[in-house]
Amino acid sequence: MSYGPTPTTTNPVSSGTRTSQSSQCCASGSYADAIKKRLSTSNREIKSLTQPTQLPTVVHQRSTSPANISGRQASACQPATTSQPSRYCASGSYADAARKRPSASSQETKSLTQPAQIPQGVHQHSNWPSDISGRQISAHQESASTRQSSQYCASGSYANAAKKPLSTSNREAKPLAPQAQLPRDDRRHSNKSSNISGQQASAYQRSTPRTFHPEAKSPSPEAIKKEINSAFAILNNQNFIDAEKAFQVILQKYQGKLSLFNKENATIGLAKSLKEQTYEKKLKARSLLEELRLDGRLNKFGASVIHNLDLTLSLCEQALGWYFAAERRLLRLRQKRIDDNEKAQCTPSGFYAVDIANARLWQCMGKNTQSETLLVKIKEVLIAELESKPDAPSAGKLRKHLDRVNISLARLWQLMEKYQLAEGLLLELSSKQPDDSEDILCKPSCRDDINLALALLWQEMGKYNLSERLVLNMSEKDPDDSEEMICKPCGHHLVDLALARLWQTMGKSDQAETLLLDMSGKHPTDDEDSLCKPIGDDEIDLALVRLWETLGKQKLAERLLLSMCGKRLDDNEETLCTPFGNHEIDLPLARLWQATEKHERTERLLLNMSKKAPGDDEDSLCKPSGHHDTDLSLAFCWQLMGKLERAERLLKRCSDLYHSNEFASALLSLSAGQDGFMEMISRYPESADTLLVTSIHYFRLACEQIIDTGPKSGQENLHKALEFVESTLKKYPPTAGAFSQKAHCLRMLGKNVQQWRKWFNRADALDASRAYRAKTHFWRNREAAALQKLSNLKE
Structure with missing residues (x-):
């Protein structure tokens, strides 16, 4: 228990208010016994004090009002509600308890241990401080709003609570007035002590009982x-x-x-x-x-x-x-239902943040058409609001919302391969025109997010010079700067990462590595332990992992990934295949093992990430885990391992659950070369992926025909495969996969080495890691068998 704030004493005659604190006493026995032994005042005074009718209501049995025992008649106090009895925490009489209390002077000790000066009229268990100065009790009024109660936090008698001696009476202190009625709980713990020194009563100071601590303020x-x-x-x-x-x-x-x-x-x-x-x-x-x-x-x-x-x-x-x-x-x-039609689901709800979140989620799920429709409608609503109230207080906020929608829409169009729409929108946001000079186009605008989105778009469109120049300008560098200067980080984290990734795509892997190592506080000549120590920034560490994969430094990449997981290369299989818990690290590790043909380890890690085990039944193994990318990686792993039925079953279930284009594309790729492929592909709109997988379909058919009946029977399908891949390269930006597929077709058609080799080289230029990855596509084995048969015929 702790004391409340220190009370402020005032003259009750002049102010009519006082803040008081009550005390607990712990004596047993009556005051009458004490009076019989020690009372020395006149019978008239005793009679006046012992008549209950002369006292205010508060001076009653167990009264909490102070008594003036000066030998004069007590004056009436203001009536107050009858007080509740106090609780005591010790046995024994008041006199017994007071004997234990140390005093500052013999006079104070004597006054404390001689209760004979307390009149009979003041009833047993009184615990208000008494004024024994020989003066008459003055009438007062007390404001209830100023009272505060204090509580003891120790057991034992009143005397035990006052082990430190009271100070000698303060002659300048104002006389204490009786306390107005307290709430039941406050009065129960009232513990104001008395100064009965024959002088005027003085208030307790808050700091006197040092063992008590004030309550913490709320x-x-x-x-x-x-x-x-x-x-x-x-x-x-x-x-x-x-x-x-x-x-x-x-x-x-x-x-x-x-x-x-x-x-x-x-x-x-x-x-x-x-x-x-x-x-x-x-x-x-x-x-x-x-x-x-x-x-x-x-x-x-x-x-x-x-x-x-x-x-x-x-x-x-x-x-x-x-x-x-x-x-x-x-x-x-958004106040929609899952079974609403697409038009209803794509109608803005009016909750901007939720609508944007839904559009981005659909993009992650591959529902690009729905995401596009929703973003376009949100944009229309925002433009209409701005045009109707251009000077409204909310106009600034609406413009920020519109900027975010535009950037999201540009990125979505880029993902959907609508490059002209995306470029036009980003240039418009940058206050540029498509026919501006290169200097103007590559001059950064005031918005870094727009500049980086434009640089990434140009990179994907194959406009590497424009992309590199824009990013270098954002870094305040010049293409003619020295190698040392150009590979030094500019300090803008996102810009430096964008430049490193661009250089990696352009085949400038050495410059990209120097930049990333510099960002990591490392140097290319450092020992392997230092190079493979994570810096704590996952973006930089993972960018370095991807770069080392393209450079054929799989061991460094694997060590760095394992170090990020707190593992080592020589750990046992169980430890290595235990997921770290961060999918951004676990999935790259699984893909790295897959690329290096560690299929069993890859499968075990992915199954552990999915809360499955290799010995589970087929139904359990093919049940989606709920994590989109983990399920997709597991299905692809099973394809490479030749577990085609299991992969197809998982892909179908995931396609129904996620409604994602990625699972649909994976199913198409798995079905290529089979009877139902053309019916399946007809359900999807044309894209670079659908054209490429159709080329692969005809190529696989040709390989089977060559193996079964000879090279002539497969020529028609080989020409169809070449036609579709060339259409892909003509209509859409080039990819390493498209270049590689064209090389495969030309080689199977019997073209000379120079003709098909250059397409493989171009594929390697776009994706340098191809040269170091194992060619583990399950259908490539059939291609090798067909090539061997063609070679035998030529011999």
Whole structure:
């Protein structure tokens, strides 16, 4: 228990108010016995003091009013509600307890141990301080709003609580007035002590009982709000670990003291911090949000009414790869249903953040047409609002929303291979025209996000010179700078990474490696242990892994990935195949092992990531795990291992669950060369992927015909395969896969080595890692058999 604030004493006659504190006494026995032994005042005075009718209501049995025992008649106090009895924590009489109390002077000791000066009229267990100065008790009024109670935190008698001697009486102190009625709980623990020295009573000072500690003040709402805002500022700066700690401190520090809104806000902030970290922390974030969701109300569509809860939960599920669950949640939040038609689902809901999140999720799921339709309609709504109210206070916010929609739309068009639309939109946002000079086109605008989107688009379109010049200008470098200067990081993280990836695509792998190592604080001449030590920035570490793969440095890439997982090359198989928990690291490791023909290890890691085991039954093995990319990688692994039926079964189930174009394309690739392929391909719109897989289909048919009946029977299908791949290269930007496929067709047609070799070289220029990857496509074995038969015929 602890004292409250120190009371302020005032003259009751002049002010009529006083702040007082009450005390507990722990004596047994009556005051009457003490009076019989020690009373020395006159009978008239005793009679006046012992008549209950002369006392105010508060001076009653167990009265808490101070008595003036000066030998004069007590004056009436203001009537007050009858007080409640105090509780005591020790046995024994008042006199026994007082004997243990050390005193500052013999006079004080004597006054404390001789209760004979207490009149009979003051009834047993009185615990208000007494004024024994020989003066009459003055009438007073006490303001209830100024009173504060104090509580003992120790057991034992009153005397034990006052082990330190009281100071000598303060002659300048104002006389204490009786305490107005306290609430029941406050009066029960009232413990104001008395100064009975024959002088005027003085108030207790707060610092006197040093063993007591004041209660901690409750935090103000403004202070809590400031801490929460500071934590969100850390989160917005993408310092996710620090943000996690900040939100945890808030929730623990103010446990039970946060308002409902602040608790919800801090919990959602903590979940946002966790979802950007490891897989386990993503699961923890989802668990926190689901628990919070149970305490809130839902609307008629089943969405939580707690602000930002379902949106954060859907983003968390998306980060876990649970696209289907995230889609259902976002549709409910947009007041749509999963069985609504496409037109209804693609109509903006009016909740901008949710609509944008849904469009991006559809893009991840391969539902590009739906994503495009929704983004275009959002853009139309924003333009209409800006045109109707250009000077409204919300106009600035609407313009920011429109910029984000435009960039999202440009990236989607790039993904959909609508390059002219994407380029035109980005140039318009940069205040440029397609026919501007190269100097103007490559001059950075004031928006880095637009500049980087344009550089990436030009890179994919094969306009490498424009892309490189734009990024170098953003880095404040010149193409004619020295190698040392041009490979030095500019300090802008995203720009440096964009330049490294561009150089890798352009075949400038040495420059890309120098730049990435410099960003990592490393040097190409460092020993292998230093080179393979992660720097803690996953983007840079993974960019270096991908680059080393293209350079044929698979051992370095594998060591770096394992080090990021806390593993070593010489660990046992069980340890190596135990997932780290971060899919951004586990999946590249699985793909690296796959590229180096470690198929069993790849399969085991992917099965562990899917919570499966090699000995499970077929139905369990082919059940989607809920993580889009893991299921896709496992299906591709099974294809390479020749487990075609299992791969096809998983792909079909995943296609039904995720409704993703990637699974559809994988199914098409798996079905190429089979009877139902043409019927299946007719359901999809034309694209670079569909044209390329159709070329592969005819090529596989030709290989089987050559093996079965001879080279002449496969010529027609070989020409069809060449026709489709050339159409791909003509209509769409070149890819390493398309160049490689053309080389395969020309070689099978019997063209000379120079003709088909140059196409393989061009493919290697676009994807240098091809030269170091094992050619493990399951149908390539049949191609090798067909080539061998052609070679035998020529001999």
